Amino acid sequence: MSKEDHVHMRKPITIGAAIKRRRQALGWTLQRVCDETGGALYTGYLSEVEKGKSMPSVDKAHAIATVLGTTIDQLIDEGASASTPQAPREHATRAPVVPWDQAAQWAQEPDISGLPSGTPWEVPLDSKSPRGFFLRLSDESMHAPAGPAFPNGSLIFVDPDLEHQVNDFVVGYDSDPTAPTFKKIVKHGTQSYLQALNPQFPAIQINGNFRVIGVVIGMTMRTSRGLIR
Template sequence: MKKQITIGPAVLRRRRELGWSMQRLCDETGGQIYTGYVSDIEKENSNPSVDKAYAIAAAFGTSIDKLIEESLSPNTALAPSEHSKRAPVVPWEMAAEWAQNPDIQRLPSGTPWEVPLDSQTPRGFFLRVRDESMHAPAGPAFPTGALIFVDPSQEPQVNDFLVGYTTDSTAPTFKKLVQDGSQSYLRALNPQFPVQQIDGNFQAIGVVIGMVMRTSRGIIR
């Protein structure tokens, strides 16, 4: 009798290697599966549909074929997972808190993770651009919907793009740091937005060192 193809053993092994709970795996798939479903897969009581298997493989940073291969040969070494190098897309209101204390347990359910631009930035995280203030008509531009990668370990320098706040840590802003004489300002790349003067009360959360942008049917997602 032909052996049934399964990904259960590989799912269980990878989840344990990463120290993930079943709920964490469900969250990493964007809520496409639930814990009881994961349990059935790992116990080989159920095989996921192709779309669910793809979501699980993507959460681990691998492929369905690799999960099948690992399940059939459980003693082989695991292929490196991209996920260990990924960074979360943090809500804006959590940016300051996350920069100081990156606790995965506090992230909202279904938080997406992306491969960062710099794997040497272990505390780096993404924010999704939410307005047109940094979308310039020419030169560098950060359109609404794009993901900016923030490095909280860098000390801001003049002309850096940075994220920070003055009074409310849950309402940070994203601007370019400029200087005129001894006075520092936050300047939007979009000329329709005003320049903001800053003082010693301003707190930098991190320096923006790059951007990731995914498109679908002409829309930035």
């Protein structure tokens, strides 16, 4: 073989070992990675990828990289150099979609072990809060016919570290921390209210017992066949 042939030879691209190192660094099982991708792959296939017996397609590699908080390029670099996982080149921190009855508890003391199996994790909005989390809306109370609207099925991002002010959208509870509500804080005279954006829902007067869990700073949603997923 000539020297020129050596120059043009490239090592085969492998990312299995890099995927396995990142997965183990997170303390995740094969099933956890598959669950986080939303069912884009299954454990037997992922195991084959990690062993280098199979190379994932671009869409599957992207799904794996995303849930592991990195990029395909970095997985390739780490696979080629056998280096330890590095910080991603793009913002890839993720926050969980917390059940409503766990929102208050998560805001006070985040504990991944307390989340249900298969909890989705999403890229958060503009927030540096380590306690930030998503909630999935399950009613139409904040879906307005005009102006700001939060449709049923969408995800709202809650920042527990922001101090709420009048006209903020907040998640909070009155007496039961396992039954929080999502509303806008408004003020009329000296009295504050929780206002739904949907005019069919009445405003609720705030008493001294209401506790704000966090301020809602944005919303995200995915659609499929005309439905919000």
